[in-house]
Structures are given as structure tokens and as C-alpha cells.
Amino acid sequence: MEKGKDMLPLTEAFYYILVALYVEPSHGYGIMQEAERMSGGRVKIGAGTLYTALNTLLGRGVIDNYPVPEGTDSRRKMYAITDEGRAVVRAEISRLEELLKSGKQALSIGEERGT
Amino acid sequence: MTTAKEKRYRLSLSWEHEKEEEWLNARSAEGLHFKKLSLVKYTFDRDPSVRYTYRLDYQGGFGKTMSKEEYIELYRDAGWEYVSSYGAMWHYFRRPYEEGEEAQLLYTDSESLAGLYKRVQAMIAVMFFMNLFFMVFNTIRGGVLGYSLLVLYVFLFAVLGTGYFRLGKKIKRISK
Numbered sequence: 066m067e068k069g070k071d072m073l074p075l076t077e078a079f080y081y082i083l084v085a086l087y088v089e090p091s092h093g094y095g096i097m098q099e100a101e102r103m104s105g106g107r108v109k110i111g112a113g114t115l116y117t118a119l120n121t122l123l124g125r126g127v128i129d130n131y132p133v134p135e136g137t138d139s140r141r142k143m144y145a146i147t148d149e150g151r152a153v154v155r156a157e158i159s160r161l162e163e164l165l166k167s168g169k170q171a172l173s174i175g176e177e178r179g180t
Numbered sequence: 181m182t183t184a185k186e187k188r189y190r191l192s193l194s195w196e197h198e199k200e201e202e203w204l205n206a207r208s209a210e211g212l213h214f215k216k217l218s219l220v221k222y223t224f225d226r227d228p229s230v231r232y233t234y235r236l237d238y239q240g241g242f243g244k245t246m247s248k249e250e251y252i253e254l255y256r257d258a259g260w261e262y263v264s265s266y267g268a269m270w271h272y273f274r275r276p277y278e279e280g281e282e283a284q285l286l287y288t289d290s291e292s293l294a295g296l297y298k299r300v301q302a303m304i305a306v307m308f309f310m311n312l313f314f315m316v317f318n319t320i321r322g323g324v325l326g327y328s329l330l331v332l333y334v335f336l337f338a339v340l341g342t343g344y345f346r347l348g349k350k351i352k353r354i355s356k
């Protein structure tokens with residue numbers, strides 16, 4: 066579980082790539098579309114950003130190559146999240162939950178005090 | 181219909197690739213669409229009926245995790261047509277121009293853009309030290325030829341050093 070903790074915090078692009086792959090293996094274009102859909106069109110991952118992120122994630126062992134289904138374009142590589150990658154996503158989500166909780170608490174205390 | 185080829189000359193610097201993009205995009209708006217580069221010679225196809233947005237990418241090498249074909253395929257999926265490469269490391273892509281599409285970038289966050297600058301910086305550093313090594317080799321004998329070479333090398337180092345420094349400033353500006 067501790068492994069990969071040094072990757073935190075994730076950039077939005079890294080986060081959405083891993084979250085998209087958490088659901089199912091995908092190819093690069095599928096990841097881009099999924100990130101855009103999940104973020105309501107806010108996060109558009111450019112080709113260069115995606116390519117370098119995939120290389121980094123492969124190098125760190127948090128994603129892996131996934132066998133391309135028969136009969137599809139073999140140049141279009143597919144990727145799957147690894148157990149390590151899942152641990153990174155979970156660690157990042159708890160980090161984000163803590164941030165969210167602290168922030169919301171501070172807001173409600175501030176409102177109670179009428180400041 | 182045959183497309184007419186045209187040539188333009190421009191000295192492009194590795195640490196100012198955005199300026200090169202701007203220049204190529206301005207040419208494309210005039211109907212000259214970049215095809216390939218050799219040293220300072222840019223070859224264009226003339227076609228006034230289309231217009232593209234060009235972008236440059238720098239990748240140090242392929243093979244470890246992804247081949248060049250897979251790289252090109254990924255960019256194609258994202259809407260980028262591969263045009264050509266220069267020096268095996270600079271890759272030119274284009275897509276049809278759309279109004280108000282300044283946001284059509286290859287690098288969409290500051291971290292990955294800084295990564296691009298750092299890769300170019302690393303290449304400049306390698307060239308710097310390679311030339312330092314050659315310089316020592318070539319000028320060690322001294323003599324008139326040796327000294328004139330030395331002057332050339334000093335100029336080269338100044339140029340490379342400037343590039344390295346400029347990229348460092350760019351990285352600093354976009355990093356938090």
C-alpha cells in the first residue's frame with residue numbers, strides 16, 4: 066500500500082487516467098473521452114500530456130499493457146490498471162476526502178460564527 | 181490536381197518551438213502547408229482551400245515502452261495527423277484549423293509542458309558536453325586552425341547555454 070504514495074498528489078490528468086482504467090482497460094483515445102465525460106467536459110487531456118503520462122505510469126508499474134482484442138488495430142495499444150495502481154487511486158481518494166472534510170468543516174464553523 | 185511545392189528558409193531554435201509553431205500556422209493561413217524540414221529548409225504544399233494548426237512535439241526516443249507507430253497512432257486518435265520528423269526527435273503534427281482553437285494543444289497541463297521543456301533542455305545539455313569533448317580534442321594541437329575553431333566553439337557554447345537558460349526560465353514560470 067505504501068508503494069506509489071510518493072506519486073501523490075496526482076495531477077488531474079494522472080488521476081483521471083487511473084480512474085478511467087479502474088473501471089476497465091482502455092486505449093488512449095478511450096481514456097481521453099472518459100476523462101472529458103467524467104469531468105463534465107472540464108478536463109481535456111492533450112495527446113502529448115496523455116502520451117507522456119502513459120509512459121510514466123507504465124514505468125512506475127501502476128498501469129500495464131493489456132492484450133489488444135483479436136481483429137482490432139494492433140497499433141492501438143490498450144492499458145490496464147495494476148494492483149499498485151489501484152492502491153495509488155485509493156490513497157489519493159482518501160487524501161482528497163481529508164482535504165474536502167477539513168475544508169467543509171472550516172466553512173461550516175465560519176458560517177456559524179457569522180464571519 | 182497537383183499541389184505545388186514551395187520552399188522557405190528559417191533558422192529555428194529548439195528552445196523556441198512555440199515561435200516555430202506560430203510561424204508554420206501563419207504560413208498555413210496563407211495556404212502554405214508544412215511538409216518537411218531539412219536543417220533550415222522548410223518544404224510546403226500550396227493549397228489555398230485548407231488551413232491547419234501545426235504543433236511540434238519533442239520525444240527523446242522510442243522503443244522502451246512504446247514504438248513510434250504506437251505514438252503516432254495515439255496522436256492520430258486524438259485528431260492529430262503526423263506530418264514528419266526532424267532529427268528523429270522533433271515530430272510535427274497538424275489538424276484542420278478551427279475558429280478559436282488556441283486550446284488545441286498537445287500539452288494541456290503545466291506539469292507535462294514543463295516535462296517537454298526539460299526533455300529539450302536535457303538534449304541541449306548533451307550537445308553542450310559532446311561539443312566540449314570535441315573542442316578539447318580539436319583544439320589541443322593549437323595553431324591558427326585550432327584557435328579559430330576555439331572561437332567557433334565559444335560561440336556555440338554561448339548559444340547552447342542561452343537555450344538552456346531560456347528553457348529554465350520557461351520551466352520556472354509555469355511551475356508552481
